[in-house]
Every structure is written in C-alpha cells, then in structure tokens.
Amino acid sequence: MGFTIIKNGTVVNSDNEFKADVLIEDGKIAQVAETIAVPEGATVIDATGKFVMPGGIDTHVHLDMNIGVFSTIDDYTSGSRAALLGGTTSYIDFINPDREIGTFVDAYNDWRARADAQTVTDYGLHCSVPWFDEQTAKDMETLVNELGVCSFKHFLAYKGRLQLSDEDIIASFQHCKRLGALPQVHAENGDIIVAMQKDFLARGLTGPASHPTRPAHVESEACERACTIAAAAGVPLVVAHNTNKFSIDAIERSRKRGNRVFTEVCGIHLALDESRYFDPDRTWLDVAHHVLSPPLRAREHVDALWGHIVNNNVDLVGSDHCSWSTAQRQRGRDDFTLIPNGCAGIQERTLIMWEEGVMAGRLTRTGFVNLVSANPCRLYNLYGKKGVIAVGADADISIWNPARDYTLSAQTHGSKIDYSVFEGKVIHGCPETVMVRGTVMVDDCKLTEAAVPGFGQYMPRKPFAPAVYGTLEFADRKREDMEKRLVRN
Ligand code: URP
Ligand code: ZN
Numbered sequence: 001m002g003f004t005i006i007k008n009g010t011v012v013n014s015d016n017e018f019k020a021d022v023l024i025e026d027g028k029i030a031q032v033a034e035t036i037a038v039p040e041g042a043t044v045i046d047a048t049g050k051f052v053m054p055g056g057i058d059t060h061v062h063l064d065m066n067i068g069v070f071s072t073i074d075d076y077t078s079g080s081r082a083a084l085l086g087g088t089t090s091y092i093d094f095i096n097p098d099r100e101i102g103t104f105v106d107a108y109n110d111w112r113a114r115a116d117a118q119t120v121t122d123y124g125l126h127c128s129v130p131w132f133d134e135q136t137a138k139d140m141e142t143l144v145n146e147l148g149v150c151s152f153k154h155f156l157a158y159k160g161r162l163q164l165s166d167e168d169i170i171a172s173f174q175h176c177k178r179l180g181a182l183p184q185v186h187a188e189n190g191d192i193i194v195a196m197q198k199d200f201l202a203r204g205l206t207g208p209a210s211h212p213t214r215p216a217h218v219e220s221e222a223c224e225r226a227c228t229i230a231a232a233a234g235v236p237l238v239v240a241h242n243t244n245k246f247s248i249d250a251i252e253r254s255r256k257r258g259n260r261v262f263t264e265v266c267g268i269h270l271a272l273d274e275s276r277y278f279d280p281d282r283t284w285l286d287v288a289h290h291v292l293s294p295p296l297r298a299r300e301h302v303d304a305l306w307g308h309i310v311n312n313n314v315d316l317v318g319s320d321h322c323s324w325s326t327a328q329r330q331r332g333r334d335d336f337t338l339i340p341n342g343c344a345g346i347q348e349r350t351l352i353m354w355e356e357g358v359m360a361g362r363l364t365r366t367g368f369v370n371l372v373s374a375n376p377c378r379l380y381n382l383y384g385k386k387g388v389i390a391v392g393a394d395a396d397i398s399i400w401n402p403a404r405d406y407t408l409s410a411q412t413h414g415s416k417i418d419y420s421v422f423e424g425k426v427i428h429g430c431p432e433t434v435m436v437r438g439t440v441m442v443d444d445c446k447l448t449e450a451a452v453p454g455f456g457q458y459m460p461r462k463p464f465a466p467a468v469y470g471t472l473e474f475a476d477r478k479r480e481d482m483e484k485r486l487v488r489n
C-alpha cells in the first residue's frame with residue numbers, strides 16, 4: 001500500500017491540538033511529528049489551514065433493519081457511504097434477535113453476512129435483548145467471549161415487541177456484569193405510552209402530531225428506573241438517546257450515589273425541537289418525517305442538553321440513524337402508531353456538532369473530537385485502534401476544512417431517503433478528505449472509487465473496557481465485605 005503523508009495540518013485529538021505532519025504506512029499511522037520528510041513515492045495531502053482529526057465513530061445506528069413489513073431504506077452500503085461523507089469512519093449497528101428466526105447467535109450470523117458484504121467502512125455490533133432466558137444467557141456469553149459483541153440494549157418501551165420486565169432487565173444486567181459487557185437502555189415507559197396512544201386514537205387524534213404521547217417525564221421515569229436497576233446489579237450503564245433535562249437529572253442523581261452511568265445524546269435532539277410536530281403549516285408527511293422515539297422535545301430541553309454538553313455531563317453523541325422513506329412513513333396514514341420510528345443522521349451527526357457545538361462556541365475542537373470519536377471508542381473498547389491520531393492507530397482520518405461551507409440537503413446527502421429533516425441547514429466547515437485505514441474514501445467532499453461495498457471490516461470488541469469497568473473491582477470488594485458481615489449477623 002505504501003506511504004501517504006498529510007502535511008502542514010493541525011492535528012486535533014480529544015486531549016490536545018497541535019501543528020504536525022502525519023505519516024501513514026500500510027493503513028496505520030506510522031509517525032506524528034512537527035515536520036516529517038516526504039518518503040520517496042509517498043502520496044502527499046496538503047492540509048494547510050485544515051484540521052486533521054480522527055474519523056468519527058457513530059455507536060448508535062440501524063442499517064438494513066427489518067421491522068416485519070419492510071426494512072430501513074439505508075442498507076450497509078448507502079448508510080456507510082453517508083457516514084463517510086460526514087467524516088464518520090466507523091459505526092456500531094444493532095443485532096435484533098427474533099424468536100422466529102432463531103437464537104441470538106443465529107441473528108449475529110445473519111447480521112455479519114449482510115453487513116460484511118455491504119459495508120464500505122468498518123463496523124461493530126451491539127445486540128438487543130428482546131427476551132431473557134437460559135439460552136439467551138448462553139448466547140450472550142458466546143457473543144461476548146467469542147464473537148466480539150460486548151454491549152446489549154434493553155428496552156423499557158415498545159410493549160409487546162421488545163419491552164422487557166424489570167425482572168428480566170435485572171437478570172440480564174447481572175449477566176452483563178459477570179461478562180464485562182456494557183448494558184444500554186432505551187428508557188421510555190412502554191405501558192404508559194400504549195395507554196396514552198390508545199386514548200389519543202379513541203379521541204380521533206390519529207395524526208403524527210400525536211406522536212409526542214411519550215412526554216419527557218415518561219422518558220425520565222424509565223431512565224431513573226434503569227439507573228436503579230443497574231445500581232442494584234452493580235453494573236455500568238449507557239442510557240441511549242437522552243432527550244430531556246429530567247432524564248439527565250436522574251442520571252446525575254445516580255452518578256452522585258456512585259453509580260457508573262453514561263449519557264448518550266443524539267445529534268437530531270440537539271438540532272431540532274418539537275415545533276416540527278405542532279407547526280400548522282406543515283403537511284401530514286412533513287410531520288411524519290420527524291417521527292422518532294424518544295421524540296423531539298421542547299426548546300428548553302434542547303437548551304438543557306447543550307448546557308450539559310458544555311458542563312461535560314454528556315459522554316457520547318450518536319445519530320440513531322434509522323431511515324424511512326416517504327412511502328414507508330405512509331403506513332401510518334390513519335394511525336400514527338404505525339408510522340415507522342426513526343430519523344436519518346449518520347452523515348449529519350458530526351456536521352451538527354460542528355455547527356451547533358464548535359461554531360456556536362459551546363464546544364472546543366478537542367471536545368468535539370471527544371464526543372463524536374474518542375469517548376465512544378473508549379466506552380465501546382475501540383480506543384487506540386480508532387478514535388485517535390497516534391502512532392499505531394488505524395489511519396481513519398477526517399481532514400476538516402473550516403473555510404468551506406456545506407449545505408445539508410436530500411439532493412446531496414449519501415442516504416437513500418428522499419427528504420432531509422435538516423434541509424437547507426448551512427454548516428460552516430466540513431470534512432473534505434476522509435480516509436479509512438489509509439485509503440481515501442472521500443476527496444473534495446465526494447466519494448471516491450475506493451468507497452465500495454465490502455471494503456469495511458468487522459471490528460470485534462473485548463469485554464471489561466477499562467473506561468467502563470476499570471476500578472469497579474474495588475466497589476465489588478467493598479460490597480462483598482458488606483455481604484460477609486450480613487452473613488455473620
Ligand atoms: O425511533 C427510533 N429511535 N428508532 C430506532 C430504534 C431505537 O429505539 O433506537
Ligand atoms: Zn432506542
């Protein structure tokens with residue numbers, strides 16, 4: 001593969017930024033230094049005036065996801081191409097086991113076969129836990145110890161499909177603890193949501209403006225409960241797609257009691273608010289395009305999320321990319337509960353964080369790298385290989401031009417969806433050149449011929465991530481000592 005050298009740029013990592021050249025050899029970073037002589041035959045990329053950053057990692061995406069009636073419009077190819085156009089060089093998708101198809105391991109094999117064939121960039125896998133029994137426990141062990149899947153999502157919502165009882169959640173959390181896996185939760189109270197949906201439908205309120213029948217306190221109740229269950233199990237926890245100040249308050253309360261809870265926020269909840277549902281000038285379709293769960297929130301919550309980002313209270317930013325076409329949204333024409341849930345954002349996540357974070361003065365560039373790349377890598381045990389510009393790391397690099405504007409639009413985005421909820425938003429700066437393991441996938445803001453299906457590789461991950469589990473053994477020892485005293489008494 002030979003040498004590539006990035007000259008005269010400013011390297012931005014999560015802890016520092018400095019002027020440096022970056023030498024790449026055979027897909028890995030070989031040297032980072034103030035001045036590096038150009039090796040013979042090397043490809044030279046001039047990064048004068050630009051920021052050389054580790055590629056983003058989006059640890060919350062759903063590609064080629066089947067919901068029985070149809071699949072998301074983005075498969076692994078279009079989804080990963082969209083990611084690259086936003087400077088995101090790897091992502092973690094979710095395996096969704098289905099009893100009718102087989103075990104969790106069967107589901108893993110199915111996911112690997114499709115993703116390996118289609119993906120343009122590197123990916124890892126989380127696994128959802130829609131039921132928990134003895135076989136599940138065995139499968140989780142296999143996934144963690146043999147197949148590189150070390151994080152499991154638990155649903156407190158989606159009653160009748162994915163929702164687990166508290167009894168199953170604690171059993172699964174305890175199992176995660178034994179395995180060194182990281183549990184995640186979708187924190188909304190599914191029972192309350194179903195009751196509210198029934199009530200709205202009975203009153204003839206069938207349109208998508210009724211989707212926020214899942215208010216902020218219904219989310220924060222589930223969040224608080226998930227934190228309580230995780231504390232009882234003594235396991236770290238990621239609360240996915242937090243949208244509101246009550247939930248983050250609940251997480252803070254839990255953290256203050258010594259529990260290790262990590263907060264994910266998604267780009268869309270930082271960019272848009274609930275006025276998209278209630279604007280009388282919007283058509284049915286226009287509103288339906290914004291149906292995702294948890295839903296968009298009032299501006300006071302959006303502002304509160306940003307406040308928490310400024311205060312270093314948010315651990316990672318994902319996209320929850322889950323793309324449905326206009327035609328697919330029509331499924332819920334007469335009943336908003338049938339509109340498929342989710343919005344696209346795998347490309348826009350980094351661009352939103354740049355514009356609303358860095359350009360708005362709420363985030364430093366190092367803070368930006370931390371939230372969209374380094375810290376997600378730490379939590380999901382990929383840091384060092386990904387998430388940093390350092391010797392030995394994969395050369396997954398996004399060269400950001402702060403002087404080049406980029407307009408978000410369905411005309412130009414990489415996703416296959418036929419609309420964009422961000423249509424017309426101007427970003428002041430963009431990833432002009434993006435490389436994966438040293439291969440240039442985006443040049444001059446356009447995909448190159450190298451961006452082909454199958455280029456991407458599966459990223460197996462190991463349990464007991466130091467950033468998640470490190471020092472937890474001391475807390476366990478304390479707990480065990482206490483238990484011994486209880487036995488004596
Ligand atoms: O509406 C959403 N977020 N759909 C994707 C599935 C999930 O809950 O993350
Ligand atoms: Zn979710």
Ligand code: ZN
Pocket residue numbers: 060061062320322
């Ligand atoms: Zn999701």
